[in-house]
Amino acid sequence: MKKIRNMEEFAARSGISRPTVSKYFNDPESVRPSTRERIEKALERYEFRPNLFAMNQNRKLTKNVGIVVPFLSDPVFAEHARAIEQRSIQAGYRPFIFSAYGRPEVEVEILDSLRSLKPAGVLLAPLGRASDKAEIEKFCRDVPTVLFDSNIDGMGEAFVGSDNFSFVNQTVDYLVRTGEPPCFFEMRRPANPNANKRRAAYIAAMQRHGLEPQVIQIEGDGWGFEEIGRQGALRAFEDRALPGNTVLCSNDRLAIGLLSACYDRGLRVGRGEGCALRVASHDDHPFARFTCPSLTTAAHDYEAVAERSVQTLLEVIDAGGSLADRKETLFPAHLVLRASA
Amino acid sequence: MKKIRNMEEFAARSGISRPTVSKYFNDPESVRPSTRERIEKALERYEFRPNLFAMNQNRKLTKNVGIVVPFLSDPVFAEHARAIEQRSIQAGYRPFIFSAYGRPEVEVEILDSLRSLKPAGVLLAPLGRASDKAEIEKFCRDVPTVLFDSNIDGMGEAFVGSDNFSFVNQTVDYLVRTGEPPCFFEMRRPANPNANKRRAAYIAAMQRHGLEPQVIQIEGDGWGFEEIGRQGALRAFEDRALPGNTVLCSNDRLAIGLLSACYDRGLRVGRGEGCALRVASHDDHPFARFTCPSLTTAAHDYEAVAERSVQTLLEVIDAGGSLADRKETLFPAHLVLRASA
DNA sequence: TGAGTAATTTTACGCGCGTAAATTTTTTAT
DNA sequence: ATAAAAAATTTACGCGCGTAAAATTACTCA
Numbered sequence: 001m002k003k004i005r006n007m008e009e010f011a012a013r014s015g016i017s018r019p020t021v022s023k024y025f026n027d028p029e030s031v032r033p034s035t036r037e038r039i040e041k042a043l044e045r046y047e048f049r050p051n052l053f054a055m056n057q058n059r060k061l062t063k064n065v066g067i068v069v070p071f072l073s074d075p076v077f078a079e080h081a082r083a084i085e086q087r088s089i090q091a092g093y094r095p096f097i098f099s100a101y102g103r104p105e106v107e108v109e110i111l112d113s114l115r116s117l118k119p120a121g122v123l124l125a126p127l128g129r130a131s132d133k134a135e136i137e138k139f140c141r142d143v144p145t146v147l148f149d150s151n152i153d154g155m156g157e158a159f160v161g162s163d164n165f166s167f168v169n170q171t172v173d174y175l176v177r178t179g180e181p182p183c184f185f186e187m188r189r190p191a192n193p194n195a196n197k198r199r200a201a202y203i204a205a206m207q208r209h210g211l212e213p214q215v216i217q218i219e220g221d222g223w224g225f226e227e228i229g230r231q232g233a234l235r236a237f238e239d240r241a242l243p244g245n246t247v248l249c250s251n252d253r254l255a256i257g258l259l260s261a262c263y264d265r266g267l268r269v270g271r272g273e274g275c276a277l278r279v280a281s282h283d284d285h286p287f288a289r290f291t292c293p294s295l296t297t298a299a300h301d302y303e304a305v306a307e308r309s310v311q312t313l314l315e316v317i318d319a320g321g322s323l324a325d326r327k328e329t330l331f332p333a334h335l336v337l338r339a340s341a
Numbered sequence: 342m343k344k345i346r347n348m349e350e351f352a353a354r355s356g357i358s359r360p361t362v363s364k365y366f367n368d369p370e371s372v373r374p375s376t377r378e379r380i381e382k383a384l385e386r387y388e389f390r391p392n393l394f395a396m397n398q399n400r401k402l403t404k405n406v407g408i409v410v411p412f413l414s415d416p417v418f419a420e421h422a423r424a425i426e427q428r429s430i431q432a433g434y435r436p437f438i439f440s441a442y443g444r445p446e447v448e449v450e451i452l453d454s455l456r457s458l459k460p461a462g463v464l465l466a467p468l469g470r471a472s473d474k475a476e477i478e479k480f481c482r483d484v485p486t487v488l489f490d491s492n493i494d495g496m497g498e499a500f501v502g503s504d505n506f507s508f509v510n511q512t513v514d515y516l517v518r519t520g521e522p523p524c525f526f527e528m529r530r531p532a533n534p535n536a537n538k539r540r541a542a543y544i545a546a547m548q549r550h551g552l553e554p555q556v557i558q559i560e561g562d563g564w565g566f567e568e569i570g571r572q573g574a575l576r577a578f579e580d581r582a583l584p585g586n587t588v589l590c591s592n593d594r595l596a597i598g599l600l601s602a603c604y605d606r607g608l609r610v611g612r613g614e615g616c617a618l619r620v621a622s623h624d625d626h627p628f629a630r631f632t633c634p635s636l637t638t639a640a641h642d643y644e645a646v647a648e649r650s651v652q653t654l655l656e657v658i659d660a661g662g663s664l665a666d667r668k669e670t671l672f673p674a675h676l677v678l679r680a681s682a
Numbered sequence: 683t684g685a686g687t688a689a690t691t692t693t694a695c696g697c698g699c700g701t702a703a704a705t706t707t708t709t710t711a712t
Numbered sequence: 713a714t715a716a717a718a719a720a721t722t723t724a725c726g727c728g729c730g731t732a733a734a735a736t737t738a739c740t741c742a
Contacts, residue, residue, distance in 0.1 A: 006728055017691045022730065032689060032738085052457040053398035054728035058697040072438075073419040073627065082414055082442065094454070097413075097438055101423065113435070116393040226631045256631050263633035264680075286414065290567045290597050292604035292633035339605075347698055358721050363700065373708085373719060395698035399727040 004048040014042030025050050056118055065093045065313070066114040066122040068107070070150075070192075071223050072099035074253070075286045076300075077125065080149060083306035084123055091310060093120065102191070102223040104130045111139040121313040124156065125149035128192040144321045146313045148305060150193050157316045157323045160309040163330035164194055167282045167298040168201035168248075170335045174296075175246050175280055176209050178271065182280065183214035183243050185236075185258060186250035187228060189221065195250050198282065202248065214243045229257025237265055246278040246341065252285035252297055259291050259340070269293055270339050278341035282333070293339035301331045345389040355383030366391050397459055406434045406654070407455040407463040409448070411491075411533075412564050413440035415594070416627045417641075418466065421490060424647035425464055432651060434461065443532070443564040445471045452480040462654040465497065466490040469533040485662045487654045489646060491534050498657045498664045501650040504671035505535055508623045508639040509542035509589075511676045515637075516587050516621055517550050519682075520612065523621065524555035524584050526577075526599060527591035528569060530562065536591050539623065543589065555584045570598025578606055587619045587682065593626035593638055600632050600681070610634055610681050619682035623674070634680035642672045 004010045007025075011018040016038060024031050024039050031039070056062040065088050069077040081097050088095040096117065100107035107127055114122060121144040126136060128150045139145065140156050147156040175182045184202040186195055199215060206213040218232025229249070236242055249255035258279060262269050267276040270293050281288070284299030308329055316323055345351045348366075352359040357379060365372050365380050372380070397403040406429050410418040422438050429436040437458065441448035448468055455463060462485040467477060469491045480486065481497050488497040516523045525543040527536055540556060547554040559573025570590070577583055590596035599620060603610050608617040611634050622629070625640030649670055657664055 008728080018729085019692085019731080020690060023690090026730090030689095035690080049453065049457055051398065051728055053394040053396075053459070054697095055394075055730080057392065057394035057398060057699090057728085058730045072413070073416060073423055075414060075416060075419075078414040078416075078419055082440070085440075099423070099426075112390065116390055118394070226628065230631065256628065260631040260633060260635065287567065287597065287628065290571065290601040292601060294601065349698080359699085360701080360722085361720055364720090367700090371719095376720075392698050395727095396700080398698085398729090399700045 002046050004046045007048075007050055010042065010046060010048045013046055014039055016042075022050075025055075059118075061120050061317070062118045063093050064117050064119040065095050066110075066117065066119045066124075067095050067097045068100065068110055068114070068122065068124045068126075069097070070100050070107075070125060070127045071102055072097070073101075074223065076252070076283050077149075079286055079302055080125065080300075080305065083302050084148070084309055087306050087310040088123075091314060100127055102127065102130075104132050108132050108135045111135065115139070115142065119143060121145065121317050123148055123309050123313060126152055126155075128152075128194075129189075130191055144313065144316045146309055146316065148309045151328065152193070154326065156326070157321075158312045158326055159328045160305055160312060161194075161328075161330055162300045162305060163332050164197035164282075165201040165204075166330070166332035168198050169205050170298050170333060171248055171280045171282065171296075172202060172205040172209070174335060174337075175248060175278065175341060176211070179278060180244040180246045181206065181209065181211045182246040182248035182278075183216055184250065185216050185218070185229075185232070185247050185254060187225075187232075187254070188217035188219055190250065191223070198250050216241055216247075225251065225253035226257040226260070229254035230261045231257075233258040233261035234265070237261065237267075242277075245276065247280075249279065249281040252281045252283040252288050252295060255279055255281035255295055255297070255340075256285070256287070256291055259293075259295070263292065269341075271341055280341040284336055288336070289338070291340070296338045296341040297336050298333035299336050300333065304331045343387055345387045348389075348391055351383065351387060351389045354387055355380055357383075363391075366396075400459070402461050402658070403459045404434050405458050405460040406436050407451075407458065407460045407465075408436050408438045409441065409451055409455070409463065409465045409467075410438070411441050411448075411466060411468045412443055413438070414442075415564065417593070417624050418490075420627055420643055421466065421641075421646065424643050425489070425650055428647050428651040429464075432655060441468055443468065443471075445473050449473050449476045452476065456480070456483065460484060462486065462658050464489055464650050464654060467493055467496075469493075469535075470530075471532055485654065485657045487650055487657065489650045492669065493534070495667065497667070498662075499653045499667055500669045501646055501653060502535075502669075502671055503641050503646060504673050505538035505623075506542040506545075507671070507673040509539050510546050511674060512589055512621045512623065512637075512639050513543060513546040513550070515676060515678075516589060516619065516682060517552070520619060521585040521587045522547065522550065522552045523587040523589035523619075524557055525591065526557050526559070526570075526573070526588050526595060528566075528573075528595070529558035529560055531591065532564070539591050557582055557588075566592065566594035567598040567601070570595035571602045572598075574599040574602035575606070578602065578608075583618075586617065588621075590620065590622035593622045593624040593629050593636060596620055596622035596636055596638070596681075597626070597628070597632055600634075600636070604633065612680075612682055621682040625677055629677070630679070632681070637679045637682040638677050639674035640677050641674065645672045 011021045098110040145156040147159045151159045203213040220228030280296045288295040352362045426436045439451040486497040488500045492500045544554040561569030621637045629636040
């Protein structure tokens with residue numbers, strides 16, 4: 001396998017003109033089968049890949065796509081990123097993953113960097129409340145962007161996410177049907193807009209059942225949700241703030257903290273005999289299966305969200321960068337019954 | 342803020358020659374302070390960033406660095422990636438994160454992609470056993486590479502990681518000192534070479550104490566360590582394979598699975614009265630703090646590994662791509678005592 | 683076999699910036 | 713003030729490929 005310096009040389013070796021080779025690399029289907037075969041045969045003999053920078057410099061549209069998440073160390077977002085990354089690759093794109101790590105100024109920097117990557121499109125899960133809306137809006141005007149996970153009204157060409165009402169309705173209905181109605185356990189100032197939707201959904205669901213909603217809001221900022229959940233729970237135990245024996249957490253990471261607090265205080269969690277508390281939650285965190293007890297939760301359809309996000313972005317790109325109307329797609333959750341409730 | 346198309350135009354606006362502006366963007370310190378001020382003043386008035394692709398095309402060395410990990414959804418690697426990413430940015434580089442998701446062919450593809458990014462250097466945590474050694478070696482010949490987390494003999498310009506003997510010595514010593522000696526709980530065919538080092542360290546530590554090593558090897562392949570640990574533990578309980586009341590897990594993710602199994606079987610874990618089992622482990626997984634009970638473990642010095650990895654890579658880059666001798670740096674672990682042992 | 687069409691080649695230019703060399707200007711040192 | 717050094721400018725070229733237009737070749741089907 002001899003190395004080849006550039007497309008010129010490779011074209012010469014394979015006996016095909018450079019523009020045709022160029023065309024092949026942009027779309028192998030766009031050349032005659034016999035030519036394609038000759039190129040691919042040459043590709044086996046010589047080691048050559050077109051220079052990424054030269055390719056993209058003089059092109060309006062690259063095959064790059066950006067994937068931006070608020071916090072990559074959060075397994076829920078890692079899972080989202082992974083699923084979307086796979087689909088993008090399958091679609092023939094080159095995904096680049098970025099994480100704002102909870103910091104709005106980093107989010108803006110990422111968008112700036114992305115701009116210079118000339119991406120064909122961007123899949124963006126914004127920070128939410130903390131996001132610099134103006135900057136994001138400006139970015140969306142320049143680059144075809146599909147929002148996922150967290151919606152910001154009117155921003156981007158489309159939104160794909162999970163239906164928070166579906167999440168909460170399922171957990172509330174289940175809990176009400178099988179025992180005491182739940183109180184709702186959340187952060188007072190959630191960073192993520194989904195949290196607000198979930199609270200609203202909880203209140204609505206309880207009222208639908210003719211029950212009094214009970215929202216417990218705990219203190220804490222940042223993205224250390226487990227610790228926030230834990231401290232909030234310990235304080236709630238001290239204050240005897242829990243009205244009943246059933247807690248519905250806004251998300252699994254808070255629930256993990258809560259379970260940890262329960263364990264420390266000797267509160268047995270579950271739906272069986274001798275259990276002091278039932279705990280349920282939302283997201284189906286990759287480790288929800290392994291908490292003690294395992295966590296009953298409403299699960300994202302990660303694959304569906306990824307599939308639809310990427311598919312929508314491709315449509316936007318095909319349509320030249322913008323869609324007639326901004327579609328919002330919400331996928332329902334599915335309830336995962338485990339031991340905690 | 343008027344937008345500017347290229348450096349030519351920006352140079353004209355700011356009244357400075359283009360090559361000087363180019364120099365500024367490559368290193369703001371390299372131009373006269375007065376010039377720098379004028380450029381930065383113009384930068385406030387006009388919106389301009391040099392075209393990434395044009396910048397890097399005709400340059401031997403870009404400011405890109407690659408960060409490659411075996412599995413980004415694994416919080417331990419997410420944490421490593423995060424720490425290294427921060428340091429790279431601080432050092433003025435542009436990090437790109439990639440994950441092989443456990444698949445060797447993907448790892449090779451990532452290296453191929455990276456090559457075309459012309460990175461100044463790469464920080465690589467290889468898959469380990471499954472890695473295509475020949476391909477990685479070839480890559481390391483072309484691109485300055487520092488290995489981290491998992492060592493592969495002789496590959497890359499340097500290795501930075503954690504000292505597995507330190508991990509295991511601390512946990513074994515502690516467990517032996519405070520109760521029964523531990524058996525060692527691991528996968529029969531671990532993907533990661535650190536696992537082998539840990540087993541060896543365990544055996545050596547036990548022998549040093551004049552004790553008989555007991556290694557329990559569980560079945561399972563892939564990267565779903567929690568589930569593998571859980572199933573392995575359930576089987577071990579059935580087979581009464583645990584020799585004593587103390588288990589030392591090769592890593593925290595296995596331990597999380599083990600704890601889950603213990604909980605299901607009603608085995609109380611901890612060091613107090615009425616506890617059937619003590620469990621300790623290695624890594625200090627971000628959620629080890631929140632398992633039930635919280636997990637006693639030996640912690641990576643994530644920050645030190647990140648700091649040294651990046652620093653070493655910078656040295657390699659400065660030295661023109663290769664070091665006289667391949668340094669291996671191992672950071673000691675520190676024991677984190679929690680409730681599980 | 684001949685048109686008609688699709689694919690390919692040729693030709694030519696440009697993208698935006700890096701970079702080297704020679705020249706001029708500015709700063710620093712004497 | 714003058715020489716020396718440093719910085720900036722001018723000039724000129726190249727990187728590797730995209731892409732458009734025109735000319736040529738290969739294929740399709742009657």
